[in-house]
Amino acid sequence: MSEFEEIRDRAVLKPKGNRYEDMTEGRVFEHHWGRTITPGDNAAFTTQTLSFCPLYFNEPYAKAHGHPATVVNPLLVFNTVFGLTVEDLSEGGGPFLGVDGCAFEKPVYVGDTLTARSTVMGARESKGNKGFGIVTWHTEGFNQHGERVIEFRRTNLVRRRKPAA
Numbered sequence: 151m152s153e154f155e156e157i158r159d160r161a162v163l164k165p166k167g168n169r170y171e172d173m174t175e176g177r178v179f180e181h182h183w184g185r186t187i188t189p190g191d192n193a194a195f196t197t198q199t200l201s202f203c204p205l206y207f208n209e210p211y212a213k214a215h216g217h218p219a220t221v222v223n224p225l226l227v228f229n230t231v232f233g234l235t236v237e238d239l240s241e242g243g244g245p246f247l248g249v250d251g252c253a254f255e256k257p258v259y260v261g262d263t264l265t266a267r268s269t270v271m272g273a274r275e276s277k278g279n280k281g282f283g284i285v286t287w288h289t290e291g292f293n294q295h296g297e298r299v300i301e302f303r304r305t306n307l308v309r310r311r312k313p314a315a
Contacts, residue, residue: 167242170283170308173273179238179287184265185230187222192260195226222258227300231291234266235304244282244307252302256293263294271303282307 151159196206204211205221212220232249240246258264268287276282285308291300 165242166237167240168238168308169242170273170275170285170310173270173283173285173308175270175272177270179235179268181234181238181266181268183234184263185234186263187226187230187258187260189220189260192220192222192226195229196223199223199225201225217257217259219259219261222260222262224254224258224300227254227258227264227291228252228302230264231266231289231300232302232304234264234291235268235287235289239268239285239287239304240306240308243309247284247305247307250303250305252300254300256297256299258293258299262299264299265292265294266290267292268304273308276307279307281310281313283310284308 193207195201196203201223203223205215205217206223207220209220266289268289271286271288273283273285276284284305286303286305288303289301290298293299
């Protein structure tokens with residue numbers, strides 16, 4: 151037996167993420183890590199999405215319009231905060247159903263660090279797919295000063311541990 155086969159045989163598969171049964175209304179998830187937005191993140195995202203607003207890539211322009219530095223593309227803010235939630239909310243599997251009520255509350259600047267918190271707003275069994283429930287969360291994103299910079303509601307199908315009878 152090779153060393154690789156020996157390691158593979160000892161490995162224990164552990165399911166990732168939470169399941170529908172973990173999503174009780176009112177439960178709060180303080181998502182760990184956080185993410186500092188670098189100049190490269192903002193430039194690459196803005197260029198790849200063909201967003202030509204100079205606030206997102208021209209620091210003198212941003213400063214001339216009252217900002218202390220280059221503004222981070224709001225869609226990058228959304229995608230970053232959304233991404234911070236995945237491990238806790240949807241990594242266990244289930245299709246994304248949509249976002250509602252997205253509000254960008256404060257500008258984010260290159261060098262800011264974003265964190266996220268989500269609260270379960272509602273959970274119900276799926277009538278069309280017995281292996282899933284439908285869950286809606288209220289997610290908030292904060293900068294390193296604790297100021298809320300974005301909020302939105304997100305809904306997913308969330309895999310059950312055991313399909314409903």
